[in-house]
Amino acid sequence: MEKVPMTSAGYKMLQDELKERTSVERPRIVDAIAEARAHGDLSENAEYHAAKEAQSLNEGRISELEDKLSRAEIIDVSKLSGDIVKFGATVTLIDEDTEEEKKYMIVGDVESDVKHNKVSISSPIARALIGKAIGDSVEVAAPGGAHSYEIVDVRFI
Numbered sequence: 660m661e662k663v664p665m666t667s668a669g670y671k672m673l674q675d676e677l678k679e680r681t682s683v684e685r686p687r688i689v690d691a692i693a694e695a696r697a698h699g700d701l702s703e704n705a706e707y708h709a710a711k712e713a714q715s716l717n718e719g720r721i722s723e724l725e726d727k728l729s730r731a732e733i734i735d736v737s738k739l740s741g742d743i744v745k746f747g748a749t750v751t752l753i754d755e756d757t758e759e760e761k762k763y764m765i766v767g768d769v770e771s772d773v774k775h776n777k778v779s780i781s782s783p784i785a786r787a788l789i790g791k792a793i794g795d796s797v798e799v800a801a802p803g804g805a806h807s808y809e810i811v812d813v814r815f816i
């Protein structure tokens with residue numbers, strides 16, 4: 660069984676979603692199915708079919724969450740340190756072409772969120788950064804073309 664690396668915040672996020680899906684969503688969907696059944700003929704009952712589909716999607720996501728939580732390898736970022744980029748690092752970069760500063764935290768696949776500058780350990784930028792240190796230059800192959808960055812800071816927050 661392959662472990663799924665994640666931060667303690669990512670683990671809590673998955674636990675919260677699982678709790679929401681099992682204690683709130685599941686009963687709500689069961690009620691919707693029961694209400695739709697009460698309307699009669701199930702073969703032409705769109706509400707019933709929609710509720711059953713919602714149930715299927717919810718149960719699938721519950722199974723997925725339970726699987727990821729059971730295989731979770733929680734890495735406490737606050738106990739990490741050093742100048743080398745590794746899982747959990749918050750890395751500050753300078754784009755060598757535009758001089759624009761960017762900051763990314765390297766997290767597990769399940770908790771990546773580009774809007775919040777959290778990139779997956781398996782993303783091209785994280786793979787290029789892993790093992791590098793402050794002052795190193797890295798080239799990242801991105802869909803829009805290659806970019807060169809200089810690592811100016813590595814922190815574990």
